Amino acid sequence: MGDPIGLQDLFFGTMAGAGVVLSGALYALFFALTRLHGSRAMNIASLAAYLLLIISVFVMANALALSGFWILVSAVMLIGYFLLPRAIWHLCVGTHAAEAAATHSRATQ
């Protein structure tokens, strides 16, 4: 697990932990809005949110003195937050496509 963290790092470690989930959610939000509206501003916002996520993970890893396996966990987290919104968007389009096709065929009959 590594050594216990210093007192001053407890605050930064916990706040960075909250920052990871919040910036991950912000990234997902702006990513979805970019796909929905094709807006350049939203795209920049999503990149900014992901940058915030990277910073949060970096601060957390430093504050908690992560090394070895725990660095790998941080990396998997970063990749997971990056890929999952894309996968979920893909699933959204796929699940609703069948519904759209059914609606269209009803309308044309």
Next chain:
Amino acid sequence: MSTSTVNVPVASPLTAGQRIAMHYFIAAMVLFLAQILFGMISGLQYLMPDVFYNQLDFNVTRMVHINAMIVWLLFGFIGSVYWLVEDEAKTELVGAKLALINFWILTTAVAVVVVVYLFVQVGPGELKSIWLINEGREYIEAPRWADIGIVVCVLVFFYNIAATFMKGTWSGISGVLVLDLVALAGIYCAGMYFTPNISVDQHWWWWVIHLWVEATWEVLVGCIMAWGLIQTLGASRKVVTTWLYIEVALMFGSGILGLGHHYFWIGTPEYWLSIGGFFSALEPIPLVAMVVHAVYDSGRHGFKSANHPALAWLIAHAFGNFFGAGVWGFMHTLPQINLYTHGTQWTASHGHLAFFGAYATINIAMIYIALQRVRGNVWMSGGLSDNGWKWKWSLGLLNGGVVGMTVALLIAGYDQSFVERALEGSTWSGYFQAQQSAWFMQAMNWRMVFGCMTTVGILLMFWDMLTIGTSETRGKQALAPLPE
């Protein structure tokens, strides 16, 4: 956009399942009130330790506070499933009389356990007391006879629901629901395993606390949410069912081994630090995925809701689940931080927001869906006769109160981690130093203020539940299925 029309209310008698559901909902609300009452007393005892000393001690008030919460949520879930089962199976409930007898047995057992909690909690702990008075496991203190009774009642409930679907029609929602009810009865049994080895005992105890509450309840809530979205928004059954499967897969993928974050400090092998840490880091990711789907749906469809209070509570559920379980959970889940925060008010902070956000909100939403039918399928969309001020204020007060308590407890927990754990090295004197520090006491004062706010919110919500729709002359807003 959804199309909608305004109808005249068409009252129809409640079905057998819905009548039983109303029994459960009423009992759940009584227990909700008990939870808050004993929570307020427990909170007061932090500030004034002499209050009810030797009459109603903190160990009893806290136990009743937490047990009442578990039982009212369980009653709410059972009620919700009885409410939706006939609609979902498209047939009448099998064993309605058995279900009613089951309700009264369960309710009587709960009343007896509470009386025993309140009046018989002093004396030596022995095998007889495990069976008759208190099993001694935190959060699931119910004596062994009541534990077995709970499992039997859940099995009877399982029979009623599974037999109804077998008689009627199956659906994606019902398939997931019935399988989950098997786990609901089965995993609870892990909490009855007695061994003198405290590490082994805790190992199985966490199966109930983590897997029973965080896995089987979450799946149950997913099923109720799926049905609720069809009812309130006219969401497509096919889409909702697909997402239910995805949710279950994502949750099982990270949630089951996330159990490891409870095994850090109970004497289990060291590899649990890695397993628990890894899967706990992944646990919030499915919640983030939910954001993408919510944006997709709200962007593609214009929503009209047939029941505004229910939809508002479903939205509160989504936010509460994300912040309570996701943000507050991850903040202290890695072992490097958990070393300092485990078992402090930090846990209480996470527990308050997560239980309220993930579970209380969905039960309240289901009760509002039920009330619409009870009042004769009346209008409960926008523009209620009193502008819906009671449900809006109760929603605000309850959510504001719980969030306020959560933040206050977080400050108390941080102070405790700092003083008791980090500075004093988890000593007995360190514990008392932390309990008496200025920040801790101030936070506890604020917790009481927000507790009072929550209490006012609940009383207002009860008033609203008793009156909403009683003078309404318009029928329920009809919703066309959402087009792409």
